[in-house]
Amino acid sequence: MKKLPINAQWLPSQWPADAAGRRNMALLVQLRWIAIAGQVATILIVHFGMGIHLPIAPMLLIAALACAMNVASFAILRRRTDVARPELFLALLFDVLVLTAQLYLSGGATNPFIGLYLLQVALGTVLLDRWSVWGIAILSALCAALLSIFYHPLTLSRALEGHLFDLHIVGTWINFTMIAVLLVLFMSRVTHNLQLREKYLARLRQQAAEEEHIVRMGLLASGAAHELGTPLSQLAVVLGDWLHMKEVTKHPALVEEVQEMQAAVQRCKAIVTGILLSSGEARGEAPQVTGLRDFVEGIARDWRAAHPGTALLCDFGPHDYPRIIADPVIRQAIGNLLDNAREAGASRIDMLIGRDNSWLNIAVRDNGPGFSEEMLADFGKPYRSSKGKQGGGLGLFLVVNVVRKLGGRVNASNGADGGALILLRLPLGTLAMEEEEWNADDR
Numbered sequence: 001m002k003k004l005p006i007n008a009q010w011l012p013s014q015w016p017a018d019a020a021g022r023r024n025m026a027l028l029v030q031l032r033w034i035a036i037a038g039q040v041a042t043i044l045i046v047h048f049g050m051g052i053h054l055p056i057a058p059m060l061l062i063a064a065l066a067c068a069m070n071v072a073s074f075a076i077l078r079r080r081t082d083v084a085r086p087e088l089f090l091a092l093l094f095d096v097l098v099l100t101a102q103l104y105l106s107g108g109a110t111n112p113f114i115g116l117y118l119l120q121v122a123l124g125t126v127l128l129d130r131w132s133v134w135g136i137a138i139l140s141a142l143c144a145a146l147l148s149i150f151y152h153p154l155t156l157s158r159a160l161e162g163h164l165f166d167l168h169i170v171g172t173w174i175n176f177t178m179i180a181v182l183l184v185l186f187m188s189r190v191t192h193n194l195q196l197r198e199k200y201l202a203r204l205r206q207q208a209a210e211e212e213h214i215v216r217m218g219l220l221a222s223g224a225a226h227e228l229g230t231p232l233s234q235l236a237v238v239l240g241d242w243l244h245m246k247e248v249t250k251h252p253a254l255v256e257e258v259q260e261m262q263a264a265v266q267r268c269k270a271i272v273t274g275i276l277l278s279s280g281e282a283r284g285e286a287p288q289v290t291g292l293r294d295f296v297e298g299i300a301r302d303w304r305a306a307h308p309g310t311a312l313l314c315d316f317g318p319h320d321y322p323r324i325i326a327d328p329v330i331r332q333a334i335g336n337l338l339d340n341a342r343e344a345g346a347s348r349i350d351m352l353i354g355r356d357n358s359w360l361n362i363a364v365r366d367n368g369p370g371f372s373e374e375m376l377a378d379f380g381k382p383y384r385s386s387k388g389k390q391g392g393g394l395g396l397f398l399v400v401n402v403v404r405k406l407g408g409r410v411n412a413s414n415g416a417d418g419g420a421l422i423l424l425r426l427p428l429g430t431l432a433m434e435e436e437e438w439n440a441d442d443r
Contacts, residue, residue: 096120
């Protein structure tokens with residue numbers, strides 16, 4: 001079997017689940033830049049190119065105010081991970097007021113670009129709650145009504161006198177085209193952001209359901225472990241008494257069988273103890289500090305002793321490995337992966353260990369049949385198994401959730417030359433002891 005290098009590139013990059021509100025605010029900032037550029041270009045063309053006198057100084061001042069608002073919004077977005085709906089409402093309210101000021105200075109309701117109010121209402125319909133949308137709609141309607149009464153009239157040049165209707169028709173067409181293009185561009189992106197948010201929330205709900213399932217399983221396992229403790233102790237006492245009975249000591253073969261039974265009982269008691277430790281606090285009741293290499297080799301040694309028919313090789317990358325807290329749940333997670341590979345039909349398993357500055361990588365690769373496409377699609381979900389037995393799939397389900405609780409990730413795939421490949425990526429900050437603690441222990 002080929003040797004696999006352990007590095008961080010095995011896992012696909014994890015998409016950072018930024019909040020939809022922040023992304024939508026960024027879209028509003030982009031839209032405002034487009035509006036500012038369009039306003040400045042229109043003002044300059046109409047004033048200097050068409051000879052229509054406009055109050056250019058105050059109109060450019062309003063555009064500069066919108067620029068300042070954008071710069072401030074961008075600075076805030078760099079420090080924020082989410083933006084609430086009231087903040088989106090204030091941003092749209094600012095845009096409505098800026099548009100109103102520009103229309104007031106350029107003909108009021110006679111300006112064909114008064115239809116841009118509809119763009120603000122459409123964006124509010126997607127981004128805001130019901131009452132906020134009505135607030136934007138009512139304010140826009142009120143501003144449009146006031147602009148029919150209060151406005152700064154346009155002063156046309158002699159060449160354009162008598163052609164006001166034609167200019168209005170051309171302006172209306174430009175306004176319609178611009179609104180249609182902006183709606184297609186921005187509404188589709190806003191809708192995409194909201195879809196990402198819904199997917200993220202659905203994933204959180206799924207994780208909550210899985211964690212509730214794990215809690216129920218943990219309670220059942222803990223209760224079963226407590227119940228099994230008493231009969232196992234009784235069996236250990238009875239087997240010890242048998243070894244002192246003359247009827248048994250006369251037969252060496254019988255003595256050997258009793259000793260094998262004692263070893264099996266001791267192993268059952270160790271498993272029960274591990275279950276009780278794992279169902280306690282985050283690191284159990286009596287965590288041990290050990291070297292990472294010793295910890296992994298100990299897992300492999302115990303697994304080989306329990307499954308002598310399957311070859312298990314450990315390969316450590318050329319790194320320095322820290323001392324870690326030997327968490328029983330990590331031991332059980334790795335054991336579950338090894339058990340799953342053996343039960344799937346593997347006769348040889350390679351466990352490859354490596355690290356980088358922040359992550360510990362543990363890969364388990366086998367020479368079994370590998371995963372089907374359906375299994376890869378449902379990897380980590382409960383009761384998804386290719387072994388066809390009742391309760392199958394819980395091992396991988398528990399592994400995924402244990403690693404996720406520790407801040408890590410799990411990736412499953414098929415090797416290039418066959419067999420299954422599962423990579424655990426665990427943060428060293430969660431597992432390793434601080435350097436000062438190492439030095440204190442060494443002293």
